[in-house]
Amino acid sequence: MATIDLCRKHSLAREEVRKRAEDLARDMEAKLGIKWRWEADTIRFDTPAGAAKGVTGEVQVGATEVRVLIDLPLLLRAIKGTVEGKVKAKLEAAIGAA
Numbered sequence: 001m002a003t004i005d006l007c008r009k010h011s012l013a014r015e016e017v018r019k020r021a022e023d024l025a026r027d028m029e030a031k032l033g034i035k036w037r038w039e040a041d042t043i044r045f046d047t048p049a050g051a052a053k054g055v056t057g058e059v060q061v062g063a064t065e066v067r068v069l070i071d072l073p074l075l076l077r078a079i080k081g082t083v084e085g086k087v088k089a090k091l092e093a094a095i096g097a098a
Helices: 014-032 074-095
Strands: 004-009 035-039 042-046 056-061 065-071
Touching (some): 004 074, 014 035, 014 042, 014 074, 065 074
Antiparallel strands (some): 004 065
16 A cells, blocks of 8 residues: 555646656656656656665556555655655646646
């Protein structure tokens, strides 16, 4: 079960949403050291080291919405609200507000 589950509706072309999701993944790779890969229309990611070590999740790119599922390790669950707020802001900046 995901610790964080966010959905954002969009009206963009699928390829544009995929590009924006990938840009966001690349940014998180540079900032937090996440490792990510595409599997069909889903970016799967994990963080093997650093401040976000143990975080796993996925970004599902759909025709009308993007869904972000993140599992936080036990030690990071104490700051879930902070993490969720930052993820929501990044998602809105990348895809647009709901």
